[in-house]
Amino acid sequence: MQEFINQFFDVGFMVDHFDEVLEGFWVTIQLSIISGILALIWGLILATLRQLPGKAAMPVRFVTIAYIDVFRGIPLLILILIIAGGVPALEFLPESLRLPQWFGKKDNFWFGVLAITITYGAYMAEVYRSGIESVPGGQMEAARSLGMSHGQAMRSVILPQAVRKVIAPLLNDFIALTKDTTLVSVIALSEVTLVANDIQSETFNSSALMLGALMFLALTLPLARLVDKLIAREQGRFTRGAPRMEAL
């Protein structure tokens, strides 16, 4: 038993390496927030493109759907490796794109951001879509009947209702995204996993990794509770709203 505790929950060991692990976790948080915001925006753009009406927009819809299908189907880990190994080799790109060093962050950080945004943008596009489709068809009809264009109706009528309905599932995706940032450790980004794993390799003690896991819990548990709260609130909302119009 004592051996088990020493291996995984050595408090003294955790205290000794706390600053190191926390520094790694800070990179994890930065990676999560930047990728998370970009994925939220990119997903909304994808979902909007997917809903463009009319024959003329058919190629756009097709490409968008193909994108979403492809990137939901590719493991994020492979995508990270493809981008980190491939982009620097593209000689035609300017160096600032091949080896981005923006805002004092190294290229592997930005490759991670790119891969996560591409993948989670696809996931979040599907979440937005479910929100858009849950808005009764009569809402679009009413807005268009008042003379609004499709774009105006989307912006002022459909999306505000749709986004409100999907805040909780989006937050769920964000929690998953946060955990998936650990995959960027494979391209040598010193985030929490890599830092803690290096400590384990040197000391044969898993407590640093366990500390990293605990830091994740400190972040994800409150978020999970927030999701529950939002879902409960959403269920009490618009309960007297008009039912979906018979779509003939």
Add this chain to the structure above:
Amino acid sequence: MESASDGGSMVSLQGVHKRFGDLEVLRGVNLEIKKGEVVCVLGPSGSGKSTLLRCVNLLEPPEEGDIHLEQRSICRGPGSGRGEQGWELDFVRQRVGIVFQQFNLFPHKSALENVTLAQEKVLDRPKGEARTKGTELLERVGLGEKMNEYPERLSGGQQQRVAIARALAMDPHVMLFDEVTSALDPELVKEVLDVMRELAEEGMTMMVVTHEIGFAREVADRVIFMDGGVIVEEGPPAQVLENPREERTKKFLGLVLER
């Protein structure tokens, strides 16, 4: 009160056909509505009356035939094949207001915001002007007190009156009413019909799909009876409702009035 014969043609339909897949909902409808006229459309469910109404503002553009609004063709009819590009959407939507059975108010906007949103977005009215107009209209439909309430806090009748005010805010030349009292509790029907009656008295051109025979008898200049996607019978309310010529009309009225 303007009489029906004052104006020229407001809406005119020639040989309008509408299909949904294999189902032909409208099978050649011809109809002429004059400026200031109030036309009530009656008929059993599935007779195509709602579709007819939705054709007039191009929510359901017809596949065949043509529709003129204020003497201008608003759809190029068969084989125009250009989707929305072939339809005069802006021209139509600026002149035709519609009120739906299910109200379709914007649930995330207050009553007043429901009435001002399209004024600002579509007509580019300044916020102050849109608010003044919105307030005026909500007072007119008896909801001056409820301006800042959200739809979920309003009764069905109140919601429907907001929806009427919302459509009127765009200064329409024609108003379409699609079974606007059918989703209401019986005691709330009158407050909505009263607003519509007033509108008719002020000379608004109106096309009203309804099951309210009493309203049709009292307010309509003309009653149209539809069945199976065609107009079976039309004429002044007294004639169509009291002395229908067609068997189908008699049967329908018998069933409705029996209730």
